[in-house]
Amino acid sequence: SFYHQARFLTSAAKLEQSPPDTGAEVAFAGRSNAGKSSAINALCQQKSLARTSKTPGRTQLLNFFALDPEHRLVDLPGYGYAKVAEQIKRQWQAELAAYLEQRTSLRGVILLADARHPLKEFDLQMLEWSGQIQLPVHLLLTKADKLKRGAAAKSLQQVKQALKQINGMHSVQLFSALKRQGIDEVHAVLDKWLEV
Numbered sequence: 001s002f003y004h005q006a007r008f009l010t011s012a013a014k015l016e017q018s019p020p021d022t023g024a025e026v027a028f029a030g031r032s033n034a035g036k037s038s039a040i041n042a043l044c045q046q047k048s049l050a051r052t053s054k055t056p057g058r059t060q061l062l063n064f065f066a067l068d069p070e071h072r073l074v075d076l077p078g079y080g081y082a083k084v085a086e087q088i089k090r091q092w093q094a095e096l097a098a099y100l101e102q103r104t105s106l107r108g109v110i111l112l113a114d115a116r117h118p119l120k121e122f123d124l125q126m127l128e129w130s131g132q133i134q135l136p137v138h139l140l141l142t143k144a145d146k147l148k149r150g151a152a153a154k155s156l157q158q159v160k161q162a163l164k165q166i167n168g169m170h171s172v173q174l175f176s177a178l179k180r181q182g183i184d185e186v187h188a189v190l191d192k193w194l195e196v
């Protein structure tokens with residue numbers, strides 16, 4: 001697929017270090033350990049494009065992946081671990097908010113949350129920021145394979161219900177990188193946002 005072409009482009013510790021703001025890109029966000037690296041690797045059919053099983057909370061950079069010269073995927077820093085100092089968290093939040101607001105080529109956010117405990121503070125914050133600037137969010141309820149079919153369906157329904165109370169353009173689906181569940185559905189969202 002188109003996403004198989006993804007290759008690492010660059011890391012940016014600060015917004016100013018991002019590649020030129022041209023073409024279109026989609027960002028991936030989620031708390032540490034949500035399964036973001038595994039999802040990016042599964043979507044791009046690559047084993048180690050995004051690093052997995054790193055120290056929780058270590059990813060402090062924006063990582064850019066090029067699909068072609070005009071289309072990118074962006075791995076946003078995850079946080080949510082108590083071990084990370086409050087000041088570092090605030091710094092990341094400010095950087096994230098600035099990226100979401102200022103990045104013209106940004107078409108939407110794929111937000112990842114563990115299907116067993118979704119809509120934590122970080123997730124709600126991302127939904128709120130995105131809603132305020134009318135940026136679409138597609139939520140992946142990850143590690144769906146860890147739930148029985150009925151429990152997964154229930155989690156999906158509960159999140160759909162909760163999202164109705166939140167302003168903004170959002171959609172949600174179940175996802176498992178391990179079982180490769182929901183990959184086509186995510187590709188369809190990316191295709192639409194990136195206009196490919």
Ligand code: GDP
Binds near residue numbers: 033034035054142
């Ligand atoms: P990140 O911190 O959000 O990038 O999360 P990772 O992709 O590194 O995954 C965190 C942990 O969850 C790792 O131990 C993964 O093996 C595990 N994990 C990720 N995706 C899945 C999945 O679809 N199913 C299951 N069972 N485990 C997963």
